[in-house]
Amino acid sequence: MNETLQLWEWREKIANLYYEVRSNPNAAAAWRLWCDTRSTMFRDHPQSPIESADRKTFEGPTTFPFDPSLRLTVQLVPVTSERITVATGDDGDLSMYTFARTSGLGARLGGELTLYWIEGYGGGVFLPFADATSGTETYGGGRYLLDTIKGADLGVAGPDGTLVLDFNFCYFPSCAYSSRYVCPLAPSGNRLKGAVRAGERLPIST
Numbered sequence: 001m002n003e004t005l006q007l008w009e010w011r012e013k014i015a016n017l018y019y020e021v022r023s024n025p026n027a028a029a030a031w032r033l034w035c036d037t038r039s040t041m042f043r044d045h046p047q048s049p050i051e052s053a054d055r056k057t058f059e060g061p062t063t064f065p066f067d068p069s070l071r072l073t074v075q076l077v078p079v080t081s082e083r084i085t086v087a088t089g090d091d092g093d094l095s096m097y098t099f100a101r102t103s104g105l106g107a108r109l110g111g112e113l114t115l116y117w118i119e120g121y122g123g124g125v126f127l128p129f130a131d132a133t134s135g136t137e138t139y140g141g142g143r144y145l146l147d148t149i150k151g152a153d154l155g156v157a158g159p160d161g162t163l164v165l166d167f168n169f170c171y172f173p174s175c176a177y178s179s180r181y182v183c184p185l186a187p188s189g190n191r192l193k194g195a196v197r198a199g200e201r202l203p204i205s206t
Contacts, residue, residue: 003047006046006047007047009045009047010041010045010047011150013041015151017033017038017151018152020033021034022153022154022155027066027068027071027168031066031166031169032066035060035061035063038061038171039059039060042055042058042061043055043058043059049181051177051178061172062200062201062202062204064168064199064201066168067168067197070167070168070196071164071165072104072164072167073162073163073164073165074104074163074165075103075104075161075162076101076162076163077100077101077102077103078099078100079099079100079101080098081097081099083096083119084098086184086185087182088184094184095118095120096116096117096184097116097119098114098116098117099115099117100115102114102165105165105192108194109131109192109193109196110193110194111192111193111194113127113129113165113192114187114190115146118149122149123149126144126146126148126149126184127144127146127147127165127190128142128143128144128184128185129142129145129186129191130143130191130192131196132193132195133195133196134186137195137197138196138200138202139200139202141173141176141183141186142173142186142190142191143170143171143172143173143196143199143200144170144171144172144173145167145169145170145199152169154166167196167199168198169199170196170199170200171199
């Protein structure tokens, strides 16, 4: 299988995984499937962001314990569209614009988050963020919660404008694992004052 077909298969597996996550009414069971599937893919798939020499001993991404209290329902508030451009190395510049901001995270997490729409063919929702754990307990560049172009889709907002953001599913960008990647990171406006101790974290030293 050549590299293009490998990447196609990786994307299919991720899209299928998130479909199963969205379809499972048991959030804890869906999270366990997410953890287990990602661990297997990171170890075994040729498109893993883990360097080839390290895959045999890689046990999978480290996560905080599942925390149902960090599955939060927010209201999406429309915002004035603002376009930003991010350099992503050989992939060129990434353009995206703001289309909504959350309302409902402040009391728990000390701030709200802006959602972005990535421009280009098809487009997609992108939600990167940083928080009080960034650089200590989690990757310093922040984490992703939604990146629908890559299949990381936890579900669309309801007709009433509410959206469930389950931070147990937030994860590191590929550049956290390898210098082969240049990733768009959390803009300054998407930095939460609180600590999000859910989702992917740095390995704990023993």
